[in-house]
Amino acid sequence: MTRIKRDSxxxxxxxxxxxxxxxxxxxxxxxxxxxxxxxxALVANVSVGIMMFMACLSLLNIGVAVYTNKPIPAEESEFxxxxxxxxxxxxxxxxxxxxxxxxxxxxxxxxxxxxxVPYIFVSFIFLMVFQYVIGSRKWVQxxxxxxxxxxxxxxxxxxxxxxxxxxxxxx
Amino acid sequence: xxxxxxxxxxxxxxxxxxxVFLGVAIGVLIGxxxxxxxxxxxxxxxPVTYYMSALTAIGFLVGLNKGAFFGGAVSAVLxxxxxxxxxxxxSWDGYPLTQQGKGEKALRMALYSSVTGDFVSTxxxxxxxxxxxxxxxxxxxxxxxxxxxxxxxxxxxxxxSSISRGLMAAGFGIFIGLVxxxxxxxxxxxxxxxxxxxxxxxxxxxxxxxxxxxxxxLQLEKFTVKGGGKQTIHESSTKLEDRMLTFKEFFASSKTLxxxxxxxxxxxxxxxxxxxxxxxxxxxxxxxRSKNREEFGKGSLEGIGASESANSAVVASSMIPxxxxxxxxxxxVAMLMGAFMIHGMQPGPLMxxxxxxxxxGIYGSLLIASLFLLVIGRLGLRYFCKAVNIPAMILYPIxxxxxxxxxxxxxxxxxxxGVMLAFAFIGYFMRKFDYSYVAxxxxxxxxxxxxxxxxxxxxxxxxxxxxFFQRPVAMGLMALTLFVxxxxxxxxxxxxxxxxxxxxxxxxxxxxxx
Numbered sequence: 001m002t003r004i005k006r007d008s009x010x011x012x013x014x015x016x017x018x019x020x021x022x023x024x025x026x027x028x029x030x031x032x033x034x035x036x037x038x039x040x041a042l043v044a045n046v047s048v049g050i051m052m053f054m055a056c057l058s059l060l061n062i063g064v065a066v067y068t069n070k071p072i073p074a075e076e077s078e079f080x081x082x083x084x085x086x087x088x089x090x091x092x093x094x095x096x097x098x099x100x101x102x103x104x105x106x107x108x109x110x111x112x113x114x115x116x117v118p119y120i121f122v123s124f125i126f127l128m129v130f131q132y133v134i135g136s137r138k139w140v141q142x143x144x145x146x147x148x149x150x151x152x153x154x155x156x157x158x159x160x161x162x163x164x165x166x167x168x169x170x171x
Numbered sequence: 172x173x174x175x176x177x178x179x180x181x182x183x184x185x186x187x188x189x190x191v192f193l194g195v196a197i198g199v200l201i202g203x204x205x206x207x208x209x210x211x212x213x214x215x216x217x218p219v220t221y222y223m224s225a226l227t228a229i230g231f232l233v234g235l236n237k238g239a240f241f242g243g244a245v246s247a248v249l250x251x252x253x254x255x256x257x258x259x260x261x262s263w264d265g266y267p268l269t270q271q272g273k274g275e276k277a278l279r280m281a282l283y284s285s286v287t288g289d290f291v292s293t294x295x296x297x298x299x300x301x302x303x304x305x306x307x308x309x310x311x312x313x314x315x316x317x318x319x320x321x322x323x324x325x326x327x328x329x330x331x332s333s334i335s336r337g338l339m340a341a342g343f344g345i346f347i348g349l350v351x352x353x354x355x356x357x358x359x360x361x362x363x364x365x366x367x368x369x370x371x372x373x374x375x376x377x378x379x380x381x382x383x384x385x386x387x388x389l390q391l392e393k394f395t396v397k398g399g400g401k402q403t404i405h406e407s408s409t410k411l412e413d414r415m416l417t418f419k420e421f422f423a424s425s426k427t428l429x430x431x432x433x434x435x436x437x438x439x440x441x442x443x444x445x446x447x448x449x450x451x452x453x454x455x456x457x458x459x460r461s462k463n464r465e466e467f468g469k470g471s472l473e474g475i476g477a478s479e480s481a482n483s484a485v486v487a488s489s490m491i492p493x494x495x496x497x498x499x500x501x502x503x504v505a506m507l508m509g510a511f512m513i514h515g516m517q518p519g520p521l522m523x524x525x526x527x528x529x530x531x532g533i534y535g536s537l538l539i540a541s542l543f544l545l546v547i548g549r550l551g552l553r554y555f556c557k558a559v560n561i562p563a564m565i566l567y568p569i570x571x572x573x574x575x576x577x578x579x580x581x582x583x584x585x586x587x588x589g590v591m592l593a594f595a596f597i598g599y600f601m602r603k604f605d606y607s608y609v610a611x612x613x614x615x616x617x618x619x620x621x622x623x624x625x626x627x628x629x630x631x632x633x634x635x636x637x638x639f640f641q642r643p644v645a646m647g648l649m650a651l652t653l654f655v656x657x658x659x660x661x662x663x664x665x666x667x668x669x670x671x672x673x674x675x676x677x678x679x680x681x682x683x684x685x
Binding site: 006007010014021025026029030031034036037038040042043044047048049050051054055057058091092093094095096099100103104107108110111114115123126127130131134135136138141145146149153157160161163164166 | 219221222333335336338339341342343345346349353355356358359360361362363364388389391392394395563564565567568569571572573575576579580583585588589592595596599600602603604605614618621622625626629630
């Protein structure tokens with residue numbers, strides 16, 4: 001997928017989100033006008049309106065450039081990783097979905113599992129899995145990091161800040 | 172006078188001194204690790220400050236930010252890996268010195284320049300913030316509304332190549348900032364029947380997800396997908412003259428340091444410009460005015476001084492708009508604003524009246540942090556250099572798990588951890604698609620204040636549509652906002668046309684070659 005195509009899809013998604021919010025989200029989940037001051041929906045409508053206006057403008061800009069066959073500068077049409085030379089200090093690039101999923105899934109599972117499994121076990125397992133996902137194959141190092149980190153945060157939370165430890169308690 | 176003395180004495184209390192010291196030390200250590208910067212460190216440590224007094228918390232976070240700014244120079248000089256854009260100019264001359272075995276000398280120059288810039292800037296902040304705040308007190312809700320509108324417009328240009336995407340991000344931030352309880356009716360708004368959203372989204376999980384976790388996702392991507400080759404530090408020379416910085420060498424750059432500090436103060440005081448602009452501007456000026464301009468880029472101590480004095484001066488001066496107007500000029504200050512609000516204070520001109528003792532305490536902590544930066548940097552330079560070599564396999568799990576538990580700490584709620592992950596996901600896409608997460612976060616923080624000002628304007632004016640026309644300052648600010656939008660669009664169109672011509676010329680050249 002080219003960058004122009006990806007940006008166009010993003011603008012369309014933003015426009016879709018804005019239409020959804022303006023027609024359903026904001027009217028349904030905003031209190032009625034109390035009869036004084038500004039309407040509770042005003043700022044929400046303005047902010048979503050700005051998003052929608054800008055997305056339409058950007059989409060129109062791309063459409064005009066494509067329709068009139070104007071050359072689009074490399075900084076806007078190509079991904080920095082494909083460009084020759086130094087693309088500057090940028091984080092723009094292709095989305096690596098596989099990497100994103102492999103990093104996020106253990107975190108999401110941790111949030112779900114911590115409701116049922118005691119913190120100490122679930123944290124240790126999470127840290128082992130996470131280190132494996134990012135490529136660590138040194139088992140001793142992984143175990144040491146997992147044990148120390150789990151214990152340190154447990155002690156800091158429980159005895160340092162007096163915060164309730166998430167999940168079922170075993171101690 | 173009593174307030175000043177009481178505030179300064181508060182900043183000298185053992186707890187305050189200890190946490191400022193800890194903040195600076197942790198900041199330098201964290202800043203030295205490539206990829207971790209000041210705002211990210213503040214986001215990670217804000218949950219810890221829940222359990223501190225307001226002065227201790229702000230002192231700790233300010234120390235953390237100051238330390239991280241200098242810490243960024245360590246990896247820039249030793250590895251040529253500027254973790255943040257503002258450290259890039261430091262690496263241009265720092266790394267060549269490291270290659271010559273003079274890395275320690277380069278770091279000493281960076282340290283003394285940082286401390287100089289930071290100290291001068293702190294003194295200026297102390298001298299002008301309070302009188303300016305007194306003037307700012309004459310501003311009513313109409314002026315505040317107009318000012319926030321202007322700030323949001325200016326800030327929309329940060330961290331993105333397109334102001335339209337910046338405005339979309341700011342709009343999204345404002346929208347998310349409205350979730351929770353509506354101020355006039357006290358009824359819930361935009362909660363989508365999720366009861367945990369009734370009190371709104373807390374800044375901590377949003378900031379940790381957007382700043383820290385999404386950054387780690389990107390760094391892990393580089394590390395695991397592209398392969399993170401370990402970089403090695405060049406061996407340092409054993410000769411004393413190659414390691415130490417003499418008074419003569421330091422004072423030879425005194426004019427550059429002073430100029431850099433002034434540039435940093437000026438740039439920092441203006442919302443939206445930030446440390447990278449100050450750093451590059453100061454470097455450019457130093458190069459143009461130097462007698463030894465041929466040395467720039469090859470290991471010039473003056474070049475390091477120019478960059479470091481300017482970017483460190485931004486740290487304190489960027490607090491001027493926060494203290495005077497209640498508007499954060501950059502990301503680190505936006506995070507500090509969040510910390511102020513967590514401790515029950517609304518940054519702005521009223522702080523000097525409502526919390527005068529605390530403000531003078533913060534001034535004291537700012538000065539003490541400058542002193543600690545000098546001491547910690549001087550004594551611990553060699554140890555901080557080791558931080559750049561922490562293996563990624565150990566560092567990333569620590570940061571990720573700290574993000575998760577940091578998000579939990581704020582309200583002891585796993586729902587907040589879910590929010591943090593959701594914003595990490597959003598932040599990852601924002602960075603990849605070139606939407607400004609800075610504009611988003613500042614929009615999120617300023618949204619309630621913006622709405623409150625608008626509500627006050629509507630109620631006070633009794634629905635008079637021409638309210639803004641009766642307030643010249645507010646009208647001027649609104650006109651300025653419009654001017655900024657029109658001018659930025661004009662500049663974007665002009666630069667787009669220029670690029671199009673260049674692209675067409677390149678295409679024609681390619682056809683000719685074929």
